[in-house]
Amino acid sequence: MILIVKNIPSASQEDELADFVAPALRFCFWLPFKIGRILKTDIFCLKNLKTNVLSFHGRVFIDDDKAGRQAIKKLHGKRFKNKIVEVREYFIRSGKNDRRAGQQIVTVEILDKRKGDRRCNVKHANETPIHTNVFDTRNVYQVSRRARNEFYDE
Known part of the structure; x- marks a missing residue:
């Protein structure tokens, strides 16, 4: 050791x-x-x-x-x-086991997206997304209350 x-x-x-x-x-x-x-x-x-x-x-x-x-x-x-x-x-780290070594390079397009856009994969359009996290209060693109009620009534 x-x-x-x-x-x-x-x-x-x-x-x-x-x-x-x-x-x-x-x-x-x-x-x-x-x-x-x-x-x-x-x-x-x-x-x-x-x-x-x-x-x-x-x-x-x-x-x-x-x-x-x-x-x-x-x-x-x-x-x-x-x-x-x-x-x-003291731990000896191996370069083979490093998760960061094989990562893909992040494009500028992804870096320029807003946080809410990255989480939901939502394009800038007038339609509401089909699947979204309704409990995420920070999310910019939340489903309306009426749509949520219809979803839970089914």
């Missing part, structure tokens, strides 16, 4: 991060054996392009999933070098 430790101080070292996580991997406070091992740690920096703010995060690779879940519970919201950190599971 891979843990991500968010919001760590900028002067942090990888061995300090490992020393922070290691006590959370112990089975019990007074028992000396551990249920998981730290395989590797690394620290990376992300830069927000809009605000030019740097944020530092650490990844901790642990060999056992149960130990990783226990470490998340013990370390989330704790202080690391006088800064409160957030500990979560």
Whole structure:
């Protein structure tokens, strides 16, 4: 399991991060054996392009999933070098599973339509649509009250 430790101080070292996580991997406070091992740690920096703010995060690779879940519970919201950190599971995303990758390009015609038009697929005509959501109060093209009453009387 891979843990991500968010919001760590900028002067942090990888061995300090490992020393922070290691006590959370112990089975019990007074028992000396551990249920998981730290395989590797690394620290990376992300830069927000809009605000030019740097944020530092650490990844901790642990060999056992149960130990990783226990470490998340013990370390989330704790202080690391006088800064409160957030500990979560790190997920590796695959490009194949991204729903946005295969989307069709939206045409300008669709973008220019009003919200009510997109929901009902109604063309600008004088006739009322055959099927519409009569309970949608935001819809511009609602069926008249008389038409609704006739519909429910059938």
